[in-house]
Amino acid sequence: MKKYVIILPTLLFLLVFFLLPIFLIMVESVYQPQKGWVINKYVQFFTQRVSRVAYTRSLTISLLVTVVSLAIGYPSALAIVNIANDSLKSLLMTLVVFPLMTNSVARTFSWLAVLGREGLINNLLISLKLIDSPKRLLYTPGAVFFGLLQLFLPLMVISLVSALENLPKEVPLAAKSLGANALNLFTKIYIPLTVEGIVAGSTLVFTGCITAYVTPAVLGGSRVLMLSTLLYQKTSVTLDWSMATVIAVVMFVTTLAVNYLSRKISSLGVSKQ
Amino acid sequence: MKINRWLVFCLIIVFAILLGPFLVIFFASFEPSSTLRFPPTGFTLSWFKKVIAMPMFQKSFIFSLQLALYSSFLSLLLGVPVAYITARYNFKGKRLIELVTTLPVIIPGMVAGLALLRFFVLLNIFSVQATLLIGHTAIVLPYVVRSTLASLVNLPFSIEEAAQSLGAHPLKSFFLVVLPNIRVGIISAFIMTFITSFNNVPISLFLTGPGVSTLPIVMMTYMEYYYNPSIAALSTLLIGATLVVVLLVQKIFGISKLL
Numbered sequence: 001m002k003k004y005v006i007i008l009p010t011l012l013f014l015l016v017f018f019l020l021p022i023f024l025i026m027v028e029s030v031y032q033p034q035k036g037w038v039i040n041k042y043v044q045f046f047t048q049r050v051s052r053v054a055y056t057r058s059l060t061i062s063l064l065v066t067v068v069s070l071a072i073g074y075p076s077a078l079a080i081v082n083i084a085n086d087s088l089k090s091l092l093m094t095l096v097v098f099p100l101m102t103n104s105v106a107r108t109f110s111w112l113a114v115l116g117r118e119g120l121i122n123n124l125l126i127s128l129k130l131i132d133s134p135k136r137l138l139y140t141p142g143a144v145f146f147g148l149l150q151l152f153l154p155l156m157v158i159s160l161v162s163a164l165e166n167l168p169k170e171v172p173l174a175a176k177s178l179g180a181n182a183l184n185l186f187t188k189i190y191i192p193l194t195v196e197g198i199v200a201g202s203t204l205v206f207t208g209c210i211t212a213y214v215t216p217a218v219l220g221g222s223r224v225l226m227l228s229t230l231l232y233q234k235t236s237v238t239l240d241w242s243m244a245t246v247i248a249v250v251m252f253v254t255t256l257a258v259n260y261l262s263r264k265i266s267s268l269g270v271s272k273q
Numbered sequence: 274m275k276i277n278r279w280l281v282f283c284l285i286i287v288f289a290i291l292l293g294p295f296l297v298i299f300f301a302s303f304e305p306s307s308t309l310r311f312p313p314t315g316f317t318l319s320w321f322k323k324v325i326a327m328p329m330f331q332k333s334f335i336f337s338l339q340l341a342l343y344s345s346f347l348s349l350l351l352g353v354p355v356a357y358i359t360a361r362y363n364f365k366g367k368r369l370i371e372l373v374t375t376l377p378v379i380i381p382g383m384v385a386g387l388a389l390l391r392f393f394v395l396l397n398i399f400s401v402q403a404t405l406l407i408g409h410t411a412i413v414l415p416y417v418v419r420s421t422l423a424s425l426v427n428l429p430f431s432i433e434e435a436a437q438s439l440g441a442h443p444l445k446s447f448f449l450v451v452l453p454n455i456r457v458g459i460i461s462a463f464i465m466t467f468i469t470s471f472n473n474v475p476i477s478l479f480l481t482g483p484g485v486s487t488l489p490i491v492m493m494t495y496m497e498y499y500y501n502p503s504i505a506a507l508s509t510l511l512i513g514a515t516l517v518v519v520l521l522v523q524k525i526f527g528i529s530k531l532l
Contacts, residue, residue, distance in 0.1 A: 078280050079277075079280035110508065
């Protein structure tokens with residue numbers, strides 16, 4: 001028993017200094033001592049156009065980023081795993097991890113030079129005579145989409161690479177020798193055997209997108225309000241604290257629900273095998 | 274095994290999205306005029322000089338470094354014992370402890386930042402600096418536990434028992450036998466927590482007061498008012514520094530240790 005004492009400070013630290021305040025704002029969003037139960041802000045959140053649009057936009061863009069990162073991440077992970085040269089493989093993995101470690105403000109700012117009025121894309125399109133004047137590419141859902149894709153692709157690729165490395169090399173070889181074509185190999189061997197990696201990667205990307213702040217703030221601005229930027233606006237511009245708390249709770253519950261769902265899907269996949 | 278052309282095509286697209294913008298911002302930071310432009314119309318290093326000399330960036334850079342250093346140390350101090358106890362012993366409530374120490378990863382940073390602001394700063398319980406330290410330490414703690422655990426599971430319990438049966442005090446055997454053997458896990462945890470804290474925005478966003486601000490937040494604020502290549506130069510410096518760290522880690526421990 002004596003030994004367990006050394007983890008008490010950690011537990012106290014997390015419970016009192018971190019989890020308690022979060023628990024309290026969640027309680028405060030539905031119950032206040034002076035007023036009793038207060039759900040009017042939740043009703044407001046789901047009925048007001050601004051917040052409803054921001055929420056559905058967050059969900060849609062996050063889903064889109066997840067699907068696209070899976071679609072281009074899976075083949076890339078497969079390519080990386082099949083590289084025979086170990087030092088090349090390790091270099092590629094390092095280059096996948098590198099953006100993940102980079103400051104998100106610097107990462108997102110890079111897109112301003114790509115998508116800005118005098119950025120790469122506009123200047124390229126003008127010099128190819130496809131357009132005559134710069135198009136507004138920034139502060140659009142598309143800009144937020146690409147920013148988030150760059151931000152979270154590494155998480156998808158890393159999850160898939162580790163899932164594929166756990167798959168014995170003999171399995172796809174055996175399937176091939178038994179006459180499986182590329183499509184069969186993909187749908188009957190690779191996907192079912194890497195379900196956990198797919199679900200884990202998708203969960204990380206989706207929840208990351210829902211909660212990301214810098215990218216929607218810099219590339220979307222107030223034209224493309226998302227859940228996170230709306231939350232910040234409520235605390236800094238309109239000073240509507242109770243609404244900010246409600247948005248924070250909606251954000252948290254959404255990520256919890258996604259995590260719960262993915263655990264369910266993952267365990268279904270395992271029990272099937 | 275021959276790699277399909279289609280797979281290589283996807284790999285190239287992935288790397289273009291991941292690294293392309295970094296190349297663009299690198300060249301854009303040498304633009305002589307005061308607009309962000311690619312391709313640049315000339316070459317100057319003046320934005321680099323300007324941004325390094327700006328007091329607001331200097332001050333917040335130093336503050337971010339200190340905060341990252343303190344929160345990394347504190348998280349190691351709090352995280353390593355948890356990893357050690359959960360790796361060595363089976364007991365009731367172990368699952369609960371694992372849950373509590375992984376929760377900070379699941380909780381969105383903005384939610385935590387808002388809660389800490391509401392209950393600590395606005396109620397005057399802690400200063401802004403102390404609250405920042407609490408928030409940053411909590412969100413990096415799970416990395417410490419995970420990374421240390423990964424090193425501990427490869428370490429046989431018997432070498433520690435051997436030291437203790439030869440008369441070493443449990444504390445002595447921990448510091449002289451266990452710690453040196455899990456140093457790679459500890460060092461990679463430190464690098465990971467340092468970088469994570471230094472780069473954090475969601476928690477710091479709410480917790481900046483007069484005179485107290487981290488570098489990423491100051492950059493965000495500056496970007497709202499000025500659209501010139503100075504942030505491009507600063508971004509290039511940060512991206513370059515990260516690349517150096519990541520390549521060093523890969524050379525010394527292998528990159529998988531960071532994940």
